[in-house]
Amino acid sequence: MVVVIGARISMINEKNKILLVDNEVDIAYTLSSVLQDNGFEADAFTDPVLALTSYKADFYDLIILDIKMPVMYGFELCRKIREIDPKVKICFLTASEMFYEEYREVRSKVSDKIGEELFIQKPMKNETLMRKIKEIINS
Amino acid sequence: MPALNLTEDSIQYLRKSNQYHGGNIDVRYIEVTSSNKATILLADRKLSLVMELKDNSKTTFDEAIGLSTYSSSRPGVLSYFSIFENLWIQTELYQQVKEARDSLSHSNKKLEEANEQLKLQDKIQKEFVNVAAHELRTPIVPILNLSELLYSRLKKRDIGRSGRLQQIQQEQQMMQVIIRNAYRLHQLTEDILDVTKIESKSLKLKKELFDLSDTASNIINDLKIDSNIRLLYKVSQSTDNDKNIFMVYADKGRITQVISNLLSNAIKFTKQGTITITINTDNLDNNELIISIKDSGSGIDPEILPRLFEKFVTKSDQGTGLGLYISKNIVESHGGRIWAQNNMLDQKGCTFWFTIPVADLHQHNMSHGSSDRGKN
Known part of the structure; x- marks a missing residue:
């Protein structure tokens, strides 16, 4: 299933484009609404496999991935997106930091050439969320 | 025969x-x-x-x-x-030795089994915290973020044209109540998860080298306080102007949590007055910084003072009494101490202190390099 909220306004090119993948429909809807109201262009998917098959390389300024998803975990999706789009900025958004901590532990043991993924905890106030996202995009 | x-x-x-x-x-x-x-x-x-x-x-x-x-x-x-x-x-x-050995190996086996059982329980506990974290936090996202979004949309609505000022103000007020309580629920969720982590001994620290005075000023800058409260920030200066005296090797997020908790407590109990946060270097000989937060509020009720850092001990209508318990555990897991007392000499309010060991810069220079000094 795919949730695409709002039509893309392609005329305004300055808008930062964000891909959001979260299997929870309400979360995908909430976050893409918040992103759009704050001047971002957001594509939201609730199915990680569909998100991957319709992925557009060199298109997004930031990819926000949930970690705990059925069929494909955020980490695997992250790895597959990196194969297509090695330089894109990716951050994880999750309600359970333990997955991320375990992931970081594994990553710190093996030398990994792929980029550093950041981590955003949910829930988070809109203001803080927007500040974090802007920080990551501008980093 | x-x-x-x-x-x-x-x-x-x-x-x-x-x-x-x-x-x-x-x-x-x-x-x-x-x-x-x-x-x-x-x-x-x-x-x-x-x-x-x-x-x-x-x-x-x-x-x-x-x-x-x-x-x-x-x-x-x-x-x-x-x-x-x-x-x-x-x-x-030989017979005695054999019997003793048999009994020892039996005990060892029992011990091993008990250990396995403990490991399993530990794993189940951690998995529970993980699932609970996910399940409790997830529903808060739409409630908190969408109500904030609706509120900001309401504020942008053209009041002049709609001509329903009173109704819009009422709607804004309602949204604010939802937001405030969603945030309160979020805070409670985080506190309960922290307590669960502390009690299952799975509170992990992500230590890094950072400047405590920078972190404190960031917290103060992000703080929204009423104009009735004056917030002062004092930092002791070292004589030799050493920029590294505030460097600590600690979990920045967790230390931020402690300072924010102490500050928000001070704000909660000080309706009008002054709050002073100080980073003191007087105890550098013992390799520690002392952070104090002094307020001129209502002070600590003598009845709860001896149990102040225990769970569920509070005099606030809206507090759960978990904040100071969590803060104490965070400070102590860093090797520091935390304590509080009411202000003396006819001064109103109370003061909280906590210590944090300073970073062994010689040791961390080896792994980080001195060029990173002072960065957050």
Whole structure:
């Protein structure tokens, strides 16, 4: 299933484009609404496999991935997106930091050439969320 | 003589015949060892000796008999006697050691099982925290973020054209109540998860090198406080102007949580007045920084003061009494201390202090390099 909220306004090119993948429909809807109201262009998917098959390389300024998803975990999706789009900025958004901590532990043991993924905890106030996202995009 | 299969039987047999002969013969049994299956029997009439070595893997006595000897000289009897006495003692000792070893290995096995059980429980506990974190936090996202979004949309609505000022103000107020309570629920969720982590000993620290004075000023800058409260930030200056004196190796997120918690408590109990946060370097000789947060509020109720850092101890209408308990555990897991007292000398309010060890810069220079100094 795919949730695409709002039509893309392609005329305004300055808008930062964000891909959001979260299997929870309400979360995908909430976050893409918040992103759009704050001047971002957001594509939201609730199915990680569909998100991957319709992925557009060199298109997004930031990819926000949930970690705990059925069929494909955020980490695997992250790895597959990196194969297509090695330089894109990716951050994880999750309600359970333990997955991320375990992931970081594994990553710190093996030398990994792929980029550093950041981590955003949910829930988070809109203001803080927007500040974090802007920080990551501008980093 | 009947054919005897077991040593026990032969001993029984000999004991019976001993009684028959007047009860002056001693018969003992030496346990079979793995390498040979010999049994030694010794019959002693004080001055004369009859001794035999027997292979008890054989079925008949005639086959089993290996060596037998007879002596009637007193020194001969005594020396044989002492040799076998020692042998018997050794055998008994061996038996005791064997029993002790068996019992030890049994205990070890039990211990191992208990340990496995503990590990399993620990794993289940951690998984529970993980699932609980996910399940409790997830529904808060739409409630908190969408109500904030609706509120900001309401604020942008063109009041002039709609002409329903009062209604819009009411709607804004309602949204604010939802937001405030969503945030309160979020805070409560985080506190409960922290307490669960503390009590299951799975609170992990992500330590890094950072400047505590920078972190404190970031917290203060992000703080939204009422104009009735004056917030002062004091940092002791070192004499040699060393920029590294505020460097700590700690979990920045967790230390931020402690400072924010102490500050929000101070704000909560100080309706009007001054809050002073100080980073003190007076105790650098003990390699620690002292952070104090002093307010001029209502002070700590003497009734709860002795139990201030325990769970569920609070005098606030809206507090759960978990904040200080969590702060204490965070500070102590960094090797620091936390304490509080009401202000003396007719001053209103109270002061909280906590310590944090300064970073061993020599040690961290090796891994981080001095060029990173001062960065967050």
